[in-house]
Amino acid sequence: MPAVPLLPALAARARSSAHASVDDCVCGTATLADRADATVVRHAGTVAKAHAPDTDAGALAPRLVTAAHLPDVLLPPLTPTPASLHGRLVTFWPYGTPVDADDPDAAPWEAAGTLLARLHRAAAPTPLPPMRGPAKAARAVARLRAAGPHPAVADVLRAWDTLPAWARAEAPMPDGTTVCHGDLHLGQLVRHPAPDGPWRLIDVDDLGVGVPAWDLARPAAWYACGLLPPEEWTRFLTAYRQAHGPAVPADGDPWPDLDVPARALTVQSAARALTKVLAGGGRPLDEVERSLVDACARMGSLPPQLAPNSAT
Template sequence: MGIETDRESPSSTTELVEALAETAARAGAGCAPPVLVVERADVLVVRVGAVVVKAHPAETDAAALLSRLRLASAPRWRDILLPPLPIGDALLTRHAGRTITAWPHGDPVDPDDPGAAPWEAAATLLARLHGMPEPARDLPEAGGPARVRRAIRRLRDAGDVADRAAAAIVCRAFAALPESTATARTLVHGDFHLGQLVRVPRGGDSWRLIDIDDLGAGDPAWDLARPAALFAAGILEPVTWLRFLDAYRAAGGVAVPRDADEWVALDIPARAVAVQTAALAVAAAGREGRELDDLDTALVDACRRIATASDLS
């Protein structure tokens, strides 16, 4: 299975939704009407019955994504990664310069019930992912570090950032980030957070990792970096962080030492992801014409501490 040829360019979101619905039908969806799930400047996701179809960012490397899709399609990974659905004889198609993929629908984590968040299940999936044999040689590098650079570029390119002081703090923190020194190299999800989990009814309800756009070979500490950064910023409760970390270690995860200080491995990736998340938050606030909320402010404060620590060193 490979890549289908690009098709005619749609001129609107409505036309792209129609193209996604057509793709869903070719991937086995029924005759249900399309439901818009995600609409961002760079991503569009539509559900048609039991099929979810995604239009990836225009800059997506289709060949690299195809390598990731082939890995996720292999039976050995299906207890960890949600496998894609074939679109005819291909794993992805192209339409109007956009790469399109199809997936089985799964139930996401409920954002309104944080107490039921599957932190242990997520940690176990990551530990299993990190413990799999060396990935294929043609698999791209994991996308974590590149995501940080893209977030800063988006912030710098934004012309409507209302809080210039916050943007300056985030950029100072980015400049202060030290080089990452990986202690291990494994298969890495590349953009882990709870939104990257869905529950699927296969052999009983179970969770799978989704969104493999940044899947690749890299430092597994980056997959723990977002919850680590949220904990360090005072956003994630200590008991929740410890639930996640303890479950990861209990499942044999290799990203952190089993009996030593986890921050030896997590410190630099966690700082970098804090900067990335703050950059996107400040840019989003400007784009939406609103002030920073409490979560945004906590992230900017974390960046201030990162920049200040560098100034004092």
């Protein structure tokens, strides 16, 4: 009998997880994501996620335990033990209402800042692997190097080369104790219980210990590139500080702590954008892509600020 493809098999697992009996089920199943690194489906109030094929079970396990232990910050899994399907690790989660991308004025910047501060101040219930942010940035740069020539590639690589070794995943991070999300953006927040419960952080694939400023870096990078309005950046940073987040000082200039991670996220975003452009035949850069590349060009000629006591 031929194997059932991953997506319908995952949908069936979500359905069986959502219902004690599926005989009379009339719920539809929705595909929330279907990428090489994750396939996610929803059935009723259950979400099933097939993680990337190279996901390390030994690293995922403590991440799930941590999510279960911090339900006021992270969306807790329905079970802390992953299943296996088509050679992929599968986890099950309660459904939460995502951020409305069509209503930017309602973006939950205060909730994002507050949740990050709580996460950064939390004690991990079990030893965690390193947060994967720098490794993902390094992977994006490696893919750009292999993607082919483009006039902007040199600027992106030059900006990357100015970063300290830890930000390029070539050395241990200077903080090995703070719990970090590793890939914070507004798509990582949901309301649970749906539809209008409190906000929670989702996606533990990159969760681990490391430099907490990395979790503030994507909004910081977009603000520095002119892609995030100052008011929204201020809302986010103020909420983080008011919740006593340790990544930046309680007042004053936060940039000495944010500069290196923000530069790394700018390079990562530019590298991903250019890789897609090259894969699509080399179309002209759009406004956002050009802003990221231009920022890399500026960064390549100006060394980054280094936080006090940080590794070089």
